[in-house]
Amino acid sequence: MPKIRNLEDLRKVKESAKDLTAARSGGRTHIIVGMGTCGIAAGAREVMTAILAELEKRGIKDVAVETTGCIGMCQFEPLVDVIRPGEPRITYGNVSPEDVPRIVAEHLINGNVVADKVIGRTD
Amino acid sequence: MLEDLSHSILDIAENAVNAEATKIVIEIAEKLDENKITLTVSDNGKGMDEDLLSRVSDPFVTSRKTRRVGLGIPFLRQAAEGCGGFFEIRSSPGKGTSVMASFCTDHIDCPPMGDLAATLITLLLGWPDKRWIFRYKINGRQFELDSDEIVKVLGDRESLHSCEVAAWLKGWIDENLSILRLGGSDQYAQDKKS
Numbered sequence: 001m002p003k004i005r006n007l008e009d010l011r012k013v014k015e016s017a018k019d020l021t022a023a024r025s026g027g028r029t030h031i032i033v034g035m036g037t038c039g040i041a042a043g044a045r046e047v048m049t050a051i052l053a054e055l056e057k058r059g060i061k062d063v064a065v066e067t068t069g070c071i072g073m074c075q076f077e078p079l080v081d082v083i084r085p086g087e088p089r090i091t092y093g094n095v096s097p098e099d100v101p102r103i104v105a106e107h108l109i110n111g112n113v114v115a116d117k118v119i120g121r122t123d
Numbered sequence: 124m125l126e127d128l129s130h131s132i133l134d135i136a137e138n139a140v141n142a143e144a145t146k147i148v149i150e151i152a153e154k155l156d157e158n159k160i161t162l163t164v165s166d167n168g169k170g171m172d173e174d175l176l177s178r179v180s181d182p183f184v185t186s187r188k189t190r191r192v193g194l195g196i197p198f199l200r201q202a203a204e205g206c207g208g209f210f211e212i213r214s215s216p217g218k219g220t221s222v223m224a225s226f227c228t229d230h231i232d233c234p235p236m237g238d239l240a241a242t243l244i245t246l247l248l249g250w251p252d253k254r255w256i257f258r259y260k261i262n263g264r265q266f267e268l269d270s271d272e273i274v275k276v277l278g279d280r281e282s283l284h285s286c287e288v289a290a291w292l293k294g295w296i297d298e299n300l301s302i303l304r305l306g307g308s309d310q311y312a313q314d315k316k317s
């Protein structure tokens with residue numbers, strides 16, 4: 001019989017996680033997954049879970065993961081935006097779960113944009 | 124594509140969010156001895172008038188023009204009706220929408236459930252400001268998740284954006300669902316014996 005996790009354990013997880021309220025105010029990296037209808041149909045949920053798994057695996061804590069609705073670029077779904085403080089907002093298109101480790105390792109950790117996946121850049 | 128029910132639930136829940144719902148209830152009820160599973164998604168959003176209602180549930184009019192209302196509803200309707208179940212959508216302007224679909228699990232065309240936990244954490248993390256209530260019932264026993272309770276434990280809604288919290292919640296949901304399923308089948312076996 002597996003040990004049943006209870007919500008008390010969640011409190012501990014939260015306490016050990018970095019304070020994301022600070023991330024909201026712009027000081028941290030944000031990852032935003034497009035979760036509109038065609039995004040979902042194109043596999044955005046799988047991309048989202050792959051991102052969570054990769055961040056967890058690498059112990060990256062100070063990232064806020066969010067979703068957004070339709071941003072009107074159906075043909076490029078799934079879409080993932082990465083915003084690092086003080087850098088342009090990068091939009092990746094046609095992202096598959098297999099692309100996620102590369103984006104996390106290259107962009108989030110090393111600070112190098114994964115050029116072949118970029119479809120937009122906003123300053 | 125929306126090849127399983129968990130994807131369809133995500134899509135319908137996203138419709139509810141777009142309809143400005145503040146509370147969304149997702150309920151799945153399994154009756155093992157009848158091989159029946161019923162899914163209900165109800166919201167308190169702005170609802171639809173009859174015209175829109177008839178358009179969203181007709182798979183043949185889900186063209187690019189109506190894409191924003193979702194592929195999930197026609198998929199769910201076809202899936203339910205295709206396996207001997209039924210589909211119903213009720214909505215009234217100002218009152219919200221309720222989508223109900225039932226499935227015969229022993230029918231060859233019954234879609235698989237898919238990764239429910241992934242759908243739920245996507246909803247919690249994507250729209251932490253909504254109240255999400257999820258109930259999974261098997262033969263009357265149930266697992267319930269209420270996002271307000273989770274937020275109470277966390278202390279704030281922003282923490283739902285944390286990957287550690289999301290990962291923990293996914294494990295917690297998976298665990299509870301598998302316990303429910305195990306217990307459910309035991310229960311079933313015992314019911315059969317007695």
Ligand code: FES
Pocket residue numbers: 034035036037038039040069070071072073074075077
């Ligand atoms: S969901 Fe349609 S373009 Fe993103």
